[in-house]
Each structure stands twice: as structure tokens, then as C-alpha cells.
Amino acid sequence: MDMNEIKEIFFQECEEQLAELESGLLKLNDGDRDPETVNAVFRAVHSIKGGAGAFGLDDLVSFAHVFETTLDCVRSNKLEPNQDVLKVMLKSADVLADLTNAARDGGSVDEARSKQLIRELEALANGEVPAASEAPASKPALASQAAAPAPAAAPAVNDEGFQPIPFSFDDFGDEEKPVAPFAPTCEILFHPKRELYSKGNEAALLLRDLSRIGEMSIRCDMDSLPLLEDMNPEEAYFSWKISLVTEKGEDAVRSVFEFAEWDCDLEVRTVEEDVEADAGDDELPMQPVPFDLSILDDGDAGATAEADEPAEKEPVAATENNVVPMAAAARAEAPKTETRSAPAAQQAAAAPAAAAASAAQAAAAAPTIRVDLDRVDRLINLVGELVINQAMLSQSVIENDNNGVSSINMGLEELQQLTREIQDSVMAIRAQPVKPVFQRMSRIVREIADVTGKSVRLVTEGENTEVDKTVIDKLAEPLTHMIRNAVDHGLESPEKREAAGKNPEGTVRLTAKHRSGRIVIELADDGGGINREKVRQKAIDNDLIAADANLSDEEIDNLIFHAGFSTADKISDISGRGVGMDVVKRSIQALGGRITISSKPGQGSVFTMSLPLTLAVLDGMVVTVAGQTLVVPLTAIVETLQPEASAIHSFGASQRLISIRNSFCPLVDVGRILNFRSTQANPVDGVALLVESEGGGQRALMVDAIQGQRQVVIKSLEANYTHVPGIAAATILGDGRVALILDVDAVVAASRGQSLKQEISLAATG
């Protein structure tokens, strides 16, 4: 493995860390005060810094270092992560991403921006607060406050004229202390016997469960630990003394030990007195062992920097260390004195945070492996083949076996079920949550909000909805465009919103969900909705519709998908170049998807995209053309009809038109276009498929017959052959034969007179 490969792995990991960083910051932004979230953010920046140092990426290191320092202040509760602080941090995350990309691909970054941010970060780390925000620190209900908008503060931070205001942190801790509600403390003495371990229980797991019901600090008693030579690896030597600040009472504590109660000595008592005092007059000669597991994998991140090595712990516990969630570590790690003097918000947030932590752990704990995409694709191909083979086998058994040997049939049925199951599971390997794309959107929203001076909040839902990786990759671009449109055109300015009695901060809601075998992505804004009068006027000005055209609201809304349509009064940097929504629509269609819009004046617009879960399969209509079987993508077909002789009209030498509800539509003989036959077929003998092509025009494609509708697996023609004009790809039917998938756009384009025939040959000359 050479250096470049290692570097490539580093960058891959950077991407993951950056995603982690951003999602952590966004969680904090939403009022999450779980110390583990802060730790995750810190770890992400720290890992990037560490890796970058190894490769001598100095820009990255120096920026990450400043960022890390500031985050450390948050981590050690010296800096309250309020909205303004997070705004700076989110921007720093963006710059960090830019620096990483620059380090990978070359190119430069906006140095002024990163310098400015370094200054802001340093200011924060030095205990200065961004200009417009002395207020939040003195408010007690910070957790709920943080979720609410801070519109006035938002633009102030961006200003170049950043004014640091000296600020003392003594203000919160001490003031807050008297009013802080004090939850009762449980003193727990937990001494596991060897039976506890032999029954498969695990002290570390029990302690973790305990940590979820309150603020916990742990001391481990190691006095009974014998010398190594005397040690029995199966014996239990350790006991723990736990102070748990919880409102849930002794019963909750006891229920944690429910299944271990008989195999350990357990004392639980509730004390009203100060935890610290209790720890002071300790009857048991206990040595404090910080439950800091993060130092295990985090180098110098252990800010507490205790001398005690985790290795000193009991063997069983030590080997199990990895499974102890960081949340437990983090909570225990915070020195008790600090816990006491920390803002009330932290304590108030502790209980819900603990609940959230268990959910987050479930999501984070699943182990993953990195697999080359090619390998997965190969597997998918093979499974596709397995399905076809199985179908062929069933068919031939049924054909050849008139006796109906039931055991064979039953076996075949089981085989069929198994293959389906394998196919589904293999497809699921490629499925990825849409989260990374959604996260990228939050950055877009931030940037665009800055440029437009609007205050925007992006709410994402269903970001764990899974869809094929190729779909995800191709989703980012249209989504970016739509988000920009939503913020730039959709949302009104804060003043207008206030005048309309709305929250001056606009909301853009991005939702993903599965619906009937497709993924549906919704983008909703609470802006002014589509200004139909303006759209209509614009369409008339651009000759898209007649001045007296009678259009329904829906039809007017759909006009924005027309090429060269833009309603923005002034053409801005962001959108309004007139290549907006028609491009979006086209890229969604290229993915085999549909996009619809619904809009309510004054309440906003909703764009709904429905996409296939995978690009490996396609819903198609199987048709016969000149004895050949072809597949027409279902998304292209508007309707099918049986032409009547009276509806066919000759036009010019060879053109024919078909009249459909009083409009004329050119008739295209697919067999002729593809050179499957030399003369045009009689339209009355066949079926016409009315298709809508990329250019927007409708055509009636003539085929001989429709066989049915089915899902087909897409196979590349280019892999072993070459691109064939008029053919999008190939597929394999149940009988094992190859069928070609029609490229509707190319066929329609060909019918317009652009030649489909282009010289293709396997050999240069014959």
C-alpha cells in the first residue's frame, strides 16, 4: 500500500468525520445538550487534525486546531453552545470541508473567509461572545431557547465589523447555582460476584444502563485485586460505588439490576446531602478511577488527563471497555465539581438527552465494513441471473412434467422464495440512507440564507430512508437547485413575513419516505407560494401560452417547469438564470422519477419527487415490434391507444399524424426507426403508445402489440458491445433471452429528422 492509497483512505474517513461533525453541530443547534454529541463533534475535528498532520497538510491542521480549541471550551462547559456560537461553528465546518477538498483535489479556498473564521473561533475560545448575543447566557431555559430562532443575531455575526465583547463566564455558574433544582442522589454500592459474570451478565453494561437514568459518577474499588500470579481470571474482584443524580428514584435503579440482583451485593440508598461531601467521608478506602474510555481511542483527547490507566481495571471490564458507550464515559468524566456549577440548562437537559442517547447509540453502534462497489455490483448481477435461471427452471419443469410431482414443485417454490429473498437482501446492500445528501443541503441553505439576507431553518425528516446509491448520487444536483429556488424565490424577506404575520424565520422542510416501492422526497417551504398572476404574465410574455388561455391553477404552477422560465424580478447569483426548474424536471425524469408541485398562496409550495428505489431495475412495458421484444420505460408513456383508421392522416410524403382528442400527434413507427423492417407498418394493426419526450413534445410510438407490464433488470450494452442509437440498455426476460430497452427520447429525436443512424461497427472496415 503506497502513500497515496493511505491518503485516499484518510480523505474517505475525513468525509465521514465531516458528516459526523455536521450532524453533531446540527443536533446541538436543535437544542441537544448531550455531552456525547459535543464529544462526537470534538472527535471528528480531532481525527481530521491528526490525519492531516500525518500528511503535512498544514492549512488543514492549523484551522482544525483552532476549531478544536474552541470545541474543547464547549466540551469543558466553558462555552455555552448557543445559536451564535453554533453559527460560527457550522461555518467553520464548511470551511473545514472546503480545506479538505482543496487538500485532496488541489485548488484553493477562500482564505479571507477561513482567516475571518479563525479569528471568530479564537475570540470564542478566549471567552468573547459574538457581538449581538450577551443575552442568552443569562437565560435559564437554554435548551428550549436554543431551538427557537435568533433572527436579530443572525446577520450580525456575518458582518466583517465583528466586535468582540469581553464576557465573564463567572456569570452563569455562580448565579445559576442557587436556583438550580437539585435532583436526589442515589448512592449505589455494587459488588458483583463471580456468578454474575458466569451467567453472561456484564458489569459495564449495567453501569451503562445506570448512566441512562441520570447523571452518574463512578468509583471503582480495586483493593481486592490480587497480584497477577494469584489472579483467577474468572473471579470477580472489583466493586463500584456509584453516585447517581436522578429523579427516577431507587426503583428505577433497582430495576437496572433486576436480573443480576442475586449475583451481586447491591446497596441502594437515596441521599439528600451533597454528593461531594459524601464522597469525602468515604468509609471505603476507594481510589477514584475515571470512567474515561475516550482516551483509549482518542489520543490526547482525554482532557481530564488522569494518571490512572484504564489498564488497571479488572480484566473482564477492561476487555469489555469497547462496548461501553461513550455517553457513559463522557458523563462520568466530567468532574463532579463542574457538574454542580454548570448551567442549569445542562442538568435540565440531562434527562431527555439520556433518552435520546439510547436511541442514538442504537443507530451508531451497528458495525460496518467498507466494500468495493464493484463487488456488490457483481453480486447483484449474479443474483439477477439466479432469478432468471430459477424462472427458466420452473418453466421447463412445468412444461416437461405432466405428472405434477409435488415434491419437485414444492422444492421449486421454496427455491423461488429463497432467490427473491436473496435478491432483496442484495439490493439492500446498495441502499444507503439519504442522510448525506440532506446534510449537504443544510450547508446550501446556510449559504443561500447569508447571500439573500433571509433567515431560514431547514428541517429534515426521514433522512434514514434508504435508496440505491446511484440515485443518491444523482439526487444532489436537482435538490440543490430546488433548495436554492425555495429559499430565493419561495421564502419572502423577513420584513414581508412579519407583515404577513408569520415567523420572520422561514422554514424549508425536506422529507423522505418510502411509498409503494418508490422513494418520495418532499420539499416544502412556508413562503408565499407561487404567484400565479406573475407566472401567467411571464408565460404570456415569453409566448409560452396565449394571452387568453384558460388555465387551471395546476397548469399555471406547472409552467415553471418550462424551459427558459424564471419569475425572479432580478436575476440573482443564486437562481433565476432561467435554467432552473426545467433542468430539475429533466434530471428527475432521467432518474425515472416524476416531480409534481402544489402551492397555496400565502402558505408556501410543496415539490414532490417520486423516484425509483434503484436504477438497476425499471418498470417497463413489454411490447412486440417486427417480431422482436422491446421494453419501453413506463415513465415515458402517457397513455396507450388503439388507433382507428379514421384517426390516421397522411402528412407529406411519409409522415403520418394521429388525431387524439382534436390535436394531431406525429406517428412514429418504432420498427422502421430501428430498421427492423423496411416499410412502415399499418398503424391500424398495431398499438400506439403516447409518449412524452425530453423536449416536451408528444409522439405516438407505433408498436405491433403489448405483451404486458413488468419490472426488468437493466443490463449494460456498452459493457461488451457499444452504444446503440435508439436503445437505452438491455434486459433479460424470463425465458433467458435478451430484450432491448427503447430510448424514447432518442427515438423521438430521430423522428424529428435527426438521424438515428450513426456509423457503428465492431470492425473498422469489412
Next chain:
Amino acid sequence: MTYAAKSLTQGRELIAFRIGDQEFCVNIMSVREIRGWTPATPMPHAPHYVLGVINLRGAVLPIIDMSLRLGMKPAEPTVRHVIIVAQVGQKAVGLLVDAVSDILTVTDDNVQPTPDIANEMTKNYARGILAIEGRMICMIELEALFPHIESEAA
């Protein structure tokens, strides 16, 4: 130096096949498998010697009528015909031939240069003639037969 030419000098194995009354051979290293004839799906706008495509365990494999490609009369495929699946560059291609006749191990001594009388087309792909047990076998270089595939892969 192409693979076929290199193997020539070292003495390598060749696979021989029959089209009509003539015999040809290709480097065995470029042959992936040999399978029976299955009807191919015709491709629009394809050269006349491309019979179409078949399903080879999930991959779409183009089938070449070798008889036509080598300038002879079109093949009339039957169940007795075979398809030699060969690797040309990065792509796989199926060669329709009448039958596979032999596997030969040859050294340089067995190979005679292509005679002058051969026409231009034959000269392009023929890399010599083998005389084995009274038979004449023409050695073919597939990369020369399908330069399009080769160039795309390169």
C-alpha cells in the same frame, strides 16, 4: 507486442475451430468458454456480421458470425454450432463457428508466414499458417479482427 504474437515465440496453446471447410485457430488464453448456440436478439443498426446479443449469465454478449466476418457466406446457425466466448481487450465477444476441432500446442517451427496471395483483408488478421497432420490451419489475431473493441479498451 500483442499477447498473441508473444505467445507465438514461446510456443503456446491454440484453439482450432472449423468454418465451412476451413480451419482457423486463436490463442487459447483469450478464450473464456465455449457454449452451444442460442438464438440471439438482433441489434438495430448493427454491422451485418453482428447476429445480435445473447444472455451470458447476466451479461449481454454480442455474437459475431465468424464466417461473414472472415468474408465467407453467412452461417445458418443450428444447435450443432458453437459460440466461442473470447476476451478482446476489456470486452467479451461471442464467435459463432461451425465446430471446435482441436487444441494445439505449437512452437515457432510449426508456423509458416501468411502467403502473399492472400487478399488484403486476410492479411489484416492472419498471423501465419500452421501445417499439422496434413491440415492447414490459419492463425487469427482477434485484436486485429475487432480493432474497434480493442481501441475502446485501450
